[in-house]
Amino acid sequence: MQINSNYLNLQDSYLFSTIAKKVNAFQAANPQASIIRLGIGDVTLPLCDAVVQALHDAVSEMGVKETFKGYGPEQGYGFLKDAIQHYYASHGVTLKSDEIFISDGAKSDLGNILDIFGTDNVVLIPDPVYPVYVDTNVMAGRKVVFMNANAENGFLPLPDEKVKADLIYICSPNNPTGAVYNREQLKAWVDYANAQDAVILFDAAYECFVKDPALPRSIFEIEGARTCAIEFCSFSKIAGFTGTRCGYTVIPMELSRQGVALHKLWLRRQTTKFNGVPYIVQRGAAAVFTPEGQKQIQENLGYYMENAKIIADAMREMGIWFTGGEHSPYIWLKCPNNMGSWEFFDLLLEKANVVGTPGAGFGVNGEGFFRLTAFGDRENTKEAVARMKKLLAEL
């Protein structure tokens, strides 16, 4: 009996537990302090009315024999795949309904997709990065090569022809940096992947924050992507589904490697190791794309983006370099006075009672940077920004 010994090569991630410990210790020592948290990437607004109503309706259906739903298709119900197909069409991307696979979230699919690839593939991952990309590949024993995202390239690294890679992770708008690739930059990645016979795993979880039509929301807006890319998306941010769990993965029919359609492999993976998303949740997700749903979620997204603007404006006012905040809920800032990530974390917590996320927690290139999120309350966001300004004026 052997365990999967690759797991022993995983590094324990202490980022959010260390943050929690520090915050708890500070609060215990300073019970009167009113701490504002702009650290975690979780939403705070409730599900919109259209979604709530659709969920209630679906629950009622499940309680009546005539409308009860048992096992559904593992790849999702047609009504939801069709709604997503129309959503993509609305920003100019044509997909077949069967190219869309409904899942319980982008995190699951970003991990599980690796099942269909060989373990000898070389994986190219930006640094700083969402830790799941690295860990899921370490678990399978794949070789990981990092590409440097930094202030010089605006945290948007471009392909290096000298680097050979088989799987390439791109997240745009990016977590944690909020940086967004333009079409020309993504085209460079698509051309590189097609030339190298590589596959791009494109994380589009934050596409809903892109407001400038000049910026791509889907990699399938880029010519050539259908032969080299898989796209992962989620209802977590567009509709506050972090605790409701629904996402989807798009695999074009044309995408094949070694003569095998990846679409077919993923269908086989999902029908074997997955049993579909709850009918109730799929009905709630479909309501996101109704006229009422769209109106309501745009109000919620507008609320978060106004928070982002408040933070971004304050950064400009303070003369702090940053990325994000415009087409992203994240603001990735250079720590003032060349402080280290954790040094700034401690200062901000102790002197301004504001909690953010140290950039060093996302990779070596994150050192000296810091992430703030726009998912908080409006009043808290304003207050946090006011405290930061006061603190920096006193430095």
Add this chain to the structure above:
Amino acid sequence: MQINSNYLNLQDSYLFSTIAKKVNAFQAANPQASIIRLGIGDVTLPLCDAVVQALHDAVSEMGVKETFKGYGPEQGYGFLKDAIQHYYASHGVTLKSDEIFISDGAKSDLGNILDIFGTDNVVLIPDPVYPVYVDTNVMAGRKVVFMNANAENGFLPLPDEKVKADLIYICSPNNPTGAVYNREQLKAWVDYANAQDAVILFDAAYECFVKDPALPRSIFEIEGARTCAIEFCSFSKIAGFTGTRCGYTVIPMELSRQGVALHKLWLRRQTTKFNGVPYIVQRGAAAVFTPEGQKQIQENLGYYMENAKIIADAMREMGIWFTGGEHSPYIWLKCPNNMGSWEFFDLLLEKANVVGTPGAGFGVNGEGFFRLTAFGDRENTKEAVARMKKLLAEL
């Protein structure tokens, strides 16, 4: 770029699609025929009132900022883990709450658990069998050894000391055969696994159908199991959650291999590649264990078991050898007149307009056997049995 070439070794499963094709063709040729389906293992009764009410309440919580839930713990909410802990305690099994991992279903976990094991392990699987056990191991390139379940051993194979195995699949009450191991038989498997340093993957999805307290519902009723077994269970059958999606996996703290706690590996797998079950669904699942929920689901289970009894009684009356039907929703019967599985399928469809599942679809030892399920309507079940009796009297 390499695909996972193990996928090319998978056999396409045509079982249920072949059944559907044959049934559709027959219906098209005989539009007046009233076909009764006792083939698929899906439930037909709606969710019980206690669950429906809990789902509605949770949906309402998600629509209000103060009670909205974002990301939850990947391994499940305490309220549901505690409810499951008490459920196990009610049949004499003591678990720690943290030994229970909530998932979107037993099928997902039975596949995903393999992530934590090395690919060189030898896997022991009964034949006939739920196809997912085999396919998920073929996908990882593991060697599969089959053990024969047949009429001679009552479709309950016991360990053979001469066979060396690292991972052992046991499903009791069994799908597809409905056979149930007793304590002594399961003890033999536990002793074998401990002696071999193997791990038993125990599929308890049908435990709720066991009514005789002399029969084990959990492998953890067996002394020694905490050092060699992982148990998978589901709300699909106990509470009709096939389309609502919730299950759980139990890994004892003591279970370790190569000096590593499997509990810790699974926690790492789930926190990296999974984001938890919808809050709404977990609230619905917890309602199963309330006094009202228990009363209502026992009524539903009683309805199915009465169907099973109707089928089993008819088999006895017709002198047909079978397993299951008593502590299981499945009746696994020997085809009359030594017919082959598909031969009997065709006869039953054409002459009695009743659809079942040919045993040959579950493995070579299934040839000559046939599965009927108790998940249909009462009236349909009675009518199907009457038609079978009439057909066999005419043979």
